Each structure stands twice: as C-alpha cells, then as structure tokens.
Amino acid sequence: MKVLSTHLVGASFSLFCGSLAILNSNRQQLQLRSSCDPLPLTQETWKKLNLDNYLSQYPGGRNLTVSAYAELLETKNFECGISRWCNAGQMCYPVKDLDWYILFSIQEWNERMNTFYLAIGSAMSLVRVNLLSVVSALFPQPNNLHLFSQKSHFALGAALAGLLVGVLSLIPFFIGLPSIIGKWIAGIVLIPASAASFASAATRYHAAPRDAFDEWAEVVYGLTEYQQQVEQALVNQTQSILEAGISTSNGISGLLSGGKYLQPSEFKSMEEVEEQLRNVTLRMSVSHILKSLNAFVTIGSDPCKSSGRNGAWAGEDVLSYCNANGTMFNIISVEPGKTKVRNHIPHASALAAKFGLTTQYLTSAAIECQENRKAHNLTIGNSSAILTQDWNNLNCVIDLPVCDCRGAVFHANRDKMGTVQACRKLGVPIL
Structure with missing residues (x-):
C-alpha cells in the first residue's frame, strides 16, 4: 500500500508539473502574440504570420470596407485616399497583433x-x-x-x-x-x-x-x-x-x-522621385523632339575621315561622333515618306553645349534601347513595355531607330537607292 501511495503521489506530482509546463508554454505564446513590439517589417514576417490567409478569411471581410474595418478595430482618424494620410500609429495604441x-x-x-x-x-x-x-x-x-x-x-x-x-x-x-x-x-x-x-x-x-x-x-x-x-x-x-x-x-x-x-x-x-524625374525628362524630351523630326541613328555609314573630332562630321548643325575604333555614329533625318536624307539638324550642338547630351550618349543610348527591344521581341512603338519591365537600367530613354550600315548588303543597296531607302530595306522603322 505504501509503495502504491508513493507511486500515486509521484504520478500526481508529474501531472502537476506537466500541466504547469503547458500552462507556462501557453502563457509564453500568448505573451508573444500580444507583444507591443512589432516583428521586423518584412515580407518574410507577413508570410510567417500567414496574413494573406488572415485577411482573405476575415469575418465579414467581403463586405467590409477599409474605413469600416478601421472602425471595427476602434482606431480613430484612419481615413485613407488621395490627399488623406491615414496613420496606423504604434502597435497596441490602439490596434495590436x-x-x-x-x-x-x-x-x-x-x-x-x-x-x-x-x-x-x-x-x-x-x-x-x-x-x-x-x-x-x-x-x-x-x-x-x-x-x-x-x-x-x-x-x-x-x-x-x-x-x-x-x-x-x-x-x-x-x-x-x-x-x-x-x-x-x-x-x-x-x-x-x-x-x-x-x-x-x-x-x-x-x-x-x-x-x-x-x-x-x-x-x-x-x-x-x-x-x-x-x-x-x-x-x-x-x-x-x-x-x-x-x-x-x-x-x-x-x-x-x-x-x-x-x-x-x-x-x-x-x-528623390523629383530628382530622378528631373534627370530623365530632359533626355526623354530630346528623344521625342528628335523623333518628331523623323531622326534616326546610323552606324558606320561613312569612314571617319571628315574634319571633325576624330574624323567625325564638323559643324554646329550635325550630330556626329567617331569612336576609338574608327566607327562613325550619326543622327540624321528624313521627311516622312521621302528618300532625301537630311544630315543637318538646326543648332544640334546645343544639345551638348546646353544640356550635356553628347552625340556619343544619344547614339549609344539608342543602340542599347534597340538591343533591349530585340531581346524582348518588341517593336519601336512598344518601348514602354521595356520601361515597365526594368526601369533601373534606363535602357530605353532614347528610342530612335538605328540603322547599322556596316554590312555589304547595305552598301550595295545604298549605291542604288541612297541611305534612307537602304536602311528601310534592312527593316529599320523610318517613316
């Protein structure tokens, strides 16, 4: 009997200790859930808390507006919208969890x-x-x-x-x-x-x-x-x-x-947004003004043997650049539907002198844009799709058509029909 009594006392003590441990564990979990110190504000926290499910299954949530939801939580002045600045405040004051x-x-x-x-x-x-x-x-x-x-x-x-x-x-x-x-x-x-x-x-x-x-x-x-x-x-x-x-x-x-x-x-x-806009709107404005003139870029249309810098064309009314490899890059234009090329753009030198936009930058940016467009299977009219995919690269600010004149096919066609028609023959979207 004494042995049995000892076992019963031991079992009761173990049960008590186990219950106490469970109680303490529940209290710890309750304290964790009710803490007024928010977890790190990250997407990982959102996922760990399973907030997608919590929000999608919220009682009456399919008919509950944001304003009504805030009122239900007894938070004051949580009015959102344009020209309104709703504020969640600190956790637990009054909203928690x-x-x-x-x-x-x-x-x-x-x-x-x-x-x-x-x-x-x-x-x-x-x-x-x-x-x-x-x-x-x-x-x-x-x-x-x-x-x-x-x-x-x-x-x-x-x-x-x-x-x-x-x-x-x-x-x-x-x-x-x-x-x-x-x-x-x-x-x-x-x-x-x-x-x-x-x-x-x-x-x-x-x-x-x-x-x-x-x-x-x-x-x-x-x-x-x-x-x-x-x-x-x-x-x-x-x-x-x-x-x-x-x-x-x-x-x-x-x-x-x-x-x-x-x-x-x-x-x-x-x-920060205004500074980025300031930097890019000027370049996009130049690009669209040049497009309104039906301008396009040529690569290697002529040898670098002119009187300009490194053999480029000379003059205040041209956009011409020669790189270290002796390749000429120009921006020229043509009247829509016509074939006679216009090598001169009035006061073109002002783009570099006044705005810091050199011919080297303009042509390089246009070429990069075309390469990105080809990579995404897009036409020149679709460049905004490139912008929305990865704007951080600024890869289509200058979206002028580009004609690579270095191939034998181009030169053979140019001898017969001129630069503009030869570029159109290559599929360059010149109006």
Whole structure:
C-alpha cells in the first residue's frame, strides 16, 4: 500500500508539473502574440504570420470596407485616399497583433499613392519646361516657325503624347512600388481617350503659326487637360480599392498579398522621385523632339575621315561622333515618306553645349534601347513595355531607330537607292 501511495503521489506530482509546463508554454505564446513590439517589417514576417490567409478569411471581410474595418478595430482618424494620410500609429495604441500589420501596410500603400499623385504634377511641369527649352534651343526665333508648320505640328503632338505616357508610366518605379502594382498604375496613364485628346489639342494649329508664346499656351492647355484626367483616374482607382471588401481580390487582400507594403525602406521620398524625374525628362524630351523630326541613328555609314573630332562630321548643325575604333555614329533625318536624307539638324550642338547630351550618349543610348527591344521581341512603338519591365537600367530613354550600315548588303543597296531607302530595306522603322 505504501509503495502504491508513493507511486500515486509521484504520478500526481508529474501531472502537476506537466500541466504547469503547458500552462507556462501557453502563457509564453500568448505573451508573444500580444507583444507591443512589432516583428521586423518584412515580407518574410507577413508570410510567417500567414496574413494573406488572415485577411482573405476575415469575418465579414467581403463586405467590409477599409474605413469600416478601421472602425471595427476602434482606431480613430484612419481615413485613407488621395490627399488623406491615414496613420496606423504604434502597435497596441490602439490596434495590436495581426491587424496592426495590415493597417500599417495600408498606410504605406496610401502614402505611395499620394506620392504618385504629387509626382504627376511634378512630371508635367518638368515636361513643359524641358520641351520648351529643347525646342527653343534647336529652333530659336524666327527659325522655330518652320517647326510649327501644319505637318510638323502633328508630329510634335504625337511625340508629346508619347512622351507623357512614357514619363508617367515610369513614376511607379521611381517611387519603388512593387512590380504588380506598377503595371496596374501604368494602365492608368495609358488612357487612350486622354492621349488622343492631348494629341488633338497639341495639333490644333493654323497653317500660318502665331506668336510662339501663343503656340505654347495651346500646348500647355493640352498638357493640363491630360494631367487632370490622369489625376482623376488615380483618385478613382485608389477609392475603388478602399471601398471594396477587404477580403476580396479587388480590395486590400489582393493589393497587400505577399507583404508588398511591409518594407517601407524600399520606398523613395518625394524629393528623390523629383530628382530622378528631373534627370530623365530632359533626355526623354530630346528623344521625342528628335523623333518628331523623323531622326534616326546610323552606324558606320561613312569612314571617319571628315574634319571633325576624330574624323567625325564638323559643324554646329550635325550630330556626329567617331569612336576609338574608327566607327562613325550619326543622327540624321528624313521627311516622312521621302528618300532625301537630311544630315543637318538646326543648332544640334546645343544639345551638348546646353544640356550635356553628347552625340556619343544619344547614339549609344539608342543602340542599347534597340538591343533591349530585340531581346524582348518588341517593336519601336512598344518601348514602354521595356520601361515597365526594368526601369533601373534606363535602357530605353532614347528610342530612335538605328540603322547599322556596316554590312555589304547595305552598301550595295545604298549605291542604288541612297541611305534612307537602304536602311528601310534592312527593316529599320523610318517613316
């Protein structure tokens, strides 16, 4: 009996210790879950906490807007949207646990949308300034009247519309938005009605041009009209996500999946975005103005035996460069549908003297763009697809057509039909 009693006491003590251990373990887990010190703000944390499942399965989440969700959590002033800056605050004040990570991610996304909205205005201002600067440098009064002939107006209007789409499409990448959201936002700026409206506004000119300031006032009107449409589209898209059920793919469940917005260090400030825009809009403006002149690049069309530097063409009205290997690179133009080449671009030297854009840079950038385009199986009209795939390489800022004139086939054709037709024969997309 004594032995049995001893065993019973030992078993009871073991059971008590085991229960105490389980209780302590549960308390530790409870403390971990209820901690007011957030885990590292990374995508890994989002995945470890299984927040995708938590959000998609949230009770009543398919009919719960972001605002209603915040009210349910008893957080005050969590109002998101364009020109609104919702703030999740610190964990446990008042929101804690998994819901805090979600509100914090919504806050970060909302900040990116507002930064994008502000960047639209900055980009449009830079486009206006740079276009006017480049056109004024290449076509100073009274020579700029030639640019504003009826035919050139149409080319310029198309170039401006393309420039706007290109610049606005890359803003998400400057901001540091995740690639999926970047593609979503890129769709906002590709508004056919807006682009067509702007191109139309930019080409509504008389055959006899008025004063240059009047002409640019009309262009600015078209730019402003386009800007307003893009800004309103962004407002509408942002609001539709906020008003969708938080557990739906059209709401924040789809938006935040994978923890895209839980790493604030990946995002850039408005000042950084403006600096990047400032650096790239000038180059894109030059590219689109040259495209409006139907300009293209030639490689090795002539030997480096002219009177310019290293044997390149000489003169203030040419864009010519010879590298150390003795290969000549030129930028020339032709009237659309014609065959007579135009080797001179008025005041071309201003691109290097005033803007620091040398012929070497312009031709090298155009060649790099073409190589990337070939690698992605894209046509010259599709260069924006390259931009949206990997903007960090800046691999299609200058997207002029490129004609490699070094082959025997080209030289044989040029002897018969001239440079322009020989390049077209090679498949170079020259109008």
